[in-house]
Amino acid sequence: MRIVIAEDLLLLRDGMVRLLTDTGHTVVAAVGDAAGLITAVGEHQPDLSIVDVRLPPGFRDEGLRAALKLRAADPDTRVLIVSQYVERAYAAELLADGRGGVGYLLKDRVTDLDEFLDAVERVAAGGTAMDPEVVRQLFTRSTRNHGVDGLTPRERQVLDLMAQGLSNSAICAALVLAPVSVEKHISSIFGKLDLPPADDAHRRVRAVLAYLNS
Structure with a gap:
């Protein structure tokens, strides 16, 4: 590189x-x-x-x-x-x-x-x-976001790891979850943050942005 x-x-x-x-x-x-x-x-x-x-x-x-x-x-x-x-x-x-x-x-x-x-x-x-420290502080200061505050504790954990840039497989390993469970959590996060399905490879980034801008 x-x-x-x-x-x-x-x-x-x-x-x-x-x-x-x-x-x-x-x-x-x-x-x-x-x-x-x-x-x-x-x-x-x-x-x-x-x-x-x-x-x-x-x-x-x-x-x-x-x-x-x-x-x-x-x-x-x-x-x-x-x-x-x-x-x-x-x-x-x-x-x-x-x-x-x-x-x-x-x-x-x-x-x-x-x-x-x-x-x-x-x-x-x-x-x-x-x-991770940036993510921790951003979550601490983002509790008033109308989308983020609707997430479950597990969804917050998943979004925290997404924010760090981890892939689905890495999230599975970190949280000891099956791939299908992680996929369901991510789908729920997208729904609660009003990020509907689209031909957009950057929904993960926009999910993180939802609380960065809160």
Whole structure:
């Protein structure tokens, strides 16, 4: 996989380069600011960009804004955002177009090799990867959503794992449920969140978005 990294902290940037290179990926560019990210993606057309939310010069949301600009120009652009803190509005904005190929991880998660690489693979493949702590805080702040508050405890567990980006089979393993049970729970979630059947491969993303925007 060909990857661009945009991270201003040199040690973290170099650490990600070594980690990804050692696991068989190719880091085509590693930059320290948003302008460098835009240039690198335009030049290399990577399979995935790993981007810090806060980049020079303002260290506010330059990385996120650059990522959104890239996705606006090409909706198939895959972006994995990393952040020091849970920033709910940023997670919602990433998912606002209802497409996959996005992720949001806390930087602490980068040190968990298996979890980080799993997120990299999922986002590059067009899925989603949300940090469990991000999901936990989003659920805590979403109890007033008219659709979400109608979910059963088990449906909330399933939606929690969907938000993290897990597949049906992975949800089955995590909750020790049969595939047919997981499928029924997901169907019920879609119904309660008013997401009727359609030729739309991103209903899972829109189900997550229903509580991100609550």
